Each structure stands twice: as C-alpha cells, then as structure tokens.
Amino acid sequence: MSKIRKSIYTAILAVIIIALMFFLEANKFRFGMAYTVIQKGLILSVVAVSMNLVTGFTGLFSLGQAGFMAIGAYVTAIFLIPADGMAEVYYISGVNPSIMSFKYWLESGPAWVQSMYPILALILGGLVAAVFAAIIGFPVLRLKSDYLAIATLGFSEIVRAIISSPQLDTITNGSYGLKKIPGFDSLFETFAIMAVCVLLMVLLLRSTYGRAFRAIREDEVAAEAMGINLSRHKQMSFIIGSFFSAVSGGMLAMFMRSIDSKTFSVSLTYDILLIVVIGGIGSVTGSVIASLLVTASKEWWLRFFDAPLYIGNFQVPLFRTGFRMVIFSVILLLVVLFYQRGIMGKNEFSWDRLSLRVRKLLGGRKRGAKNAR
C-alpha cells in the first residue's frame, strides 16, 4: 500500500474520530451510555498502555497500578475540589489547614493559570506517584517476576490502607472519600489528554530507551552484555509507567466526580490486567482498543445479563445482578485459553496489516505477503 494512500486513510480515520467526538458531545444526553463508556475507556487506556510499558515492553510483571492510580486520583482531587466546597467534603474531621491555605493561594492565581489547573493537577499527581515508584522500585525491582507481582500488589493495598486510615482524615478524608471533584469540560478534553499521554509513551517506546526496555524483556543477561544497565532502565520504565498510571487515576477521579479508597482495590488492577491481556501484551494499539471494548462490554453490552429474562412465563435462571461478571470472566478465560496473544498480539495497528486481514477474510488468497515485521 502506498504511503499517500495510507496517510489519506489515517486522515479520514482522524476526521471520523473527531467528528464522532463532537457528535457525542452535542448529543450527550441522547447517547449517554456511549458517551460515558467511551470516556471511561479512554481514561483506562492510559493506565493500560502504562501497564503495557512496564509489563509488556520491559517484562516487569508489576501489579501496582491501582495503587499509583489512587495516588494520582487523590492528589488530583485535593488539588481540584473548589476551596469553598472543601468544608462540605471534609465535614467530619475538617481539612488540614495547610491544604486549605494552599487552595486559597491557588484560587488567587490569574484566570488563565486557573484554567490550566486540571492539567497541572494530573501532572502533579503523576509526579507524586513517580516519587513513590522511585522509592519502592529500588528494593522491589530486584525481585524476579512473580515476587515482583506480589510485592507491587502489596504496595497497592498498602496505599489503599494508608489513604483510608483515620490518621489521614484531614487530608484524604479517610474512609469517607472525596466528593465534588470538578469533571472534564468535554469528551474532547479527555481524548486530548489521553492522546498526549499515549503519544508520549509511544514515542518513548520507539526511542533508543524503548529498544533497551524491549531488550531487557527479551533477555536480561544478553541486554546486560550489550551494556544496558538493568536496574537503571527497569527503574526508569517503572517510574514512567507509574507516572502515567497516576495520570490515569487522576482522570478517573475527574470522571467519577467522587472517589474513595475502595475505588482503587485489587479488582481495578485486575480489570487493567484484563485489558492488557485481551489487547495483546506488547501492543499499544491493542491496549487502547481493548480498553474501549472491555469497558463497553462490561458496563454496557453485557448489562443484558443482569436483568431478569423471561421467555414466555419462564424466568431464565442465572439472569440477575452480577451474572454479567460471570459471563465476563468466562470470556476472559476463553481468551487466555484459546487466544493468548490477544487482539493484536505484539503488533501495532497498521493499514497494511488491516488490508491483509480484510483480504484474508474475503477469501482472496492473492499474495502470501509475509509478516511485515
């Protein structure tokens, strides 16, 4: 396929996505479900890609995503909740005075700076998580894969426990969680933030550092013999991954408008892991596609299974609240058993690949064009 043709297709695709975005924005009440699902899918795709960066591309089996998301979410939320709403949110134990003075200082800034606060909040959340990642990464990244998974999972739970501990009532509002978090202005804003995050990670993966990460994934001993400092690069990947997990957590806080520590339980990490596996471990586009698909099926398409179903007078058993999660787990099981490589395997989306697939589907066995990579 010629380069020009590919760029035309890409441009068309971009126009369609943007048009869809504006259409949904204009009709968000009529297509509320699609709107919400796409927004959440976009947000989860940031954390899914970040997990892929760490697990799929660097080979570090880390399960700490929910913990880093929680850090990002809380920092973002505390930053963004309007100062005069704070008393209402922290009505039980009050707000820490230094947070309050920080917020008043924030609100004295010029208007154009204030309009940047959501972005600043997300970045700040990411940076705080990155600091935590640097601290725990030092001891934890020496562990081999399964131990690393256990340790990071433990970290994630510790973060949750600390957030909800009564000692931090005046900062995190303990187990009551945070409310009144300002949301996104538009779906387009969510999309733009997600696109920048994913683009940065893609550029990183394509750079010489990305190659070093993949070398580590493929063979640590050989990578080290090629002059790659293992601990430095693992640490780097882990910190950057945690940064973007936290950004995604902050976005989730803005999306949900209210959060508490239970939002970031192990099951969230499990959901993200699912997305990464279904999309293809080692594929960025796979993670993005799977985020949208998994979110849509979990929260929308499979809802059908949660409502009681009658055929004539006969109520079909099993169809009741929670059944969709069973179906969902079965789908996951099937994917893991029969379709391990996920939607994309380790490949990225490309028009060549797509046209090859389409041609195969149509039965045209013209050229045995070999795997492009």
Added chain:
Amino acid sequence: MLDNILTMKDITMQFGGVVAVDNLSLEVNRGEIVSLIGPNGAGKTTAFNVITGVYAPTNGAVYFKGNMITSNFPKGSMKKLYAGQNRGVYTTTMRKTPDQITKLGVARTFQNIRLFKELSTFENVLIAKHMRSKANVFSATLGLNYKEERQMREETMKLLDILGLVEVKDEVANSLPYGQQRHLEIARALATNPELLLLDEPAAGMNPQETDELTSFIYDIRKKFNLTIFMIEHHMDLVMDISDRIYVLDFGKLIASGTPAEIQSNQRVIEAYLGVQDDGEE
C-alpha cells in the same frame, strides 16, 4: 612487544562445593587469538562469566588493560568451603557489572545463543548502540537526539553490511537459520565497539562448511575491527588452525598452555581428551 589486554589471576569460582574454575591464571595479549579448550564441564564458560562480571569469583582478580575489573576473596559461607590456594592474597572486593565491563570494551557471545528473539536483526544490533547514547530519556522521547539516532542507524547498517546480514535485516532473529544467528550474535557484540571479543563456541551447531568459513571470518573481523579474540571452541581443527596460543582446562584446572603444536603433543592434554583428536561436540 607484548601488550597485556586481559589478565586473570588465581581465579577460583565455586558454586557451593562444586569448584567450576580452580585457581586459574592466564593472559591474553593485544591482537592475539587465544583459545580456551577442555572437555565438557571443564569450567570454560564459567571463566567467561567471571571475566564479563556475570559471576563474582570466589577468589582472585581480573584485569582489563591493566585495570582491575573484578577482585574477590572467599567470604561468607565460601570461607569454610573454599578449596583453592591463595586464600590471603586478595583482600579487596570489587566487581564491575556486566554492562560496565561491556562499556570498557569487552564484548561476548553466548554458547547457547541469546539473541533478542522477537526483535529484528536490525534492532538486535541497534540495541548495542544504546549504551553510547548521550541523550537522556526525555530528549530521546521527544526525538531531540535525531542526529545521534541517525548515526546509530547508519553504523548499524554498515555493520550488517560487513557481516552480510543486510538481506535479513528486517527478519525476526528467531526465524534466522542457525549459522546466521551465530553471525548476528557476533555482529551485536561488535556493535558495542569492543577491543576484546569473547566467543563462546562460535562453531557450535554449524555445518562443516560454515565451520570452515569461520576461520577466515574471524581473521577478517579481527583485522577490520582491530580486535583481540579469546575463544572457547570444541572443533580442534578450527582451534589448531586459528589460535596463536591455547589454554587447556580440565575439571576447572589449567593443565596446559602453549602454541597449537605444543598442545597437540602434550601428554596431559591427550589424556584429558582420551586420545580423541576432534571432540566434534554438537
């Protein structure tokens, strides 16, 4: 004039009670091709792993171009278990990590090929250029190091050209035939700009024709890249043909060293190999 590039002094490597390398001392001079031979399990690969920093030796020291890169003395549980001599000779402990040693100019290949299997030939070699990159992770992400990146790619292409791997540059390493995988491993090692190249059984798994070609290939790269070569090999024809000097290990101990002619007539070596001239291990 002899110019020492690699020196191993009194190296002992014990794994618990197993003495894999026993009090080994040897030298490799600049520009030489030196071979390390010995029966299976003699400790040859272990010696390479000590040189490249994969293992910390139980006792002894390694010098590269006169600078100590590894030094150790028996300690911890090894103190009781230590089976070698020279117990009190080495008192400092230092160990450069494998990546630091590679940066100094020691490159290696692996006995059981360790390519980055799912990456392309081109990427396999390009990765070796990473360690000389001056860009930090931010400037590399934003593509501010595009000049350096272009240069890295050009150097990689040049290297693939010299080693005859250009046609397969986009193929996944795993899909290459065995002989080419061995070549690719050497290409990747050369991409780190080494002065000393350690080859661990470069002919293993090659067919007789490929093995024959290996001799001229090794001479070739030595000249082109100004290398010193230290090689482990089982194919005696190749070893006798190519080596300036040979060291023979048996059960971790150095049993002989000298020119190919001296080694061929050495009684202990013949015994160790049970009179078999060509081990021909697959």
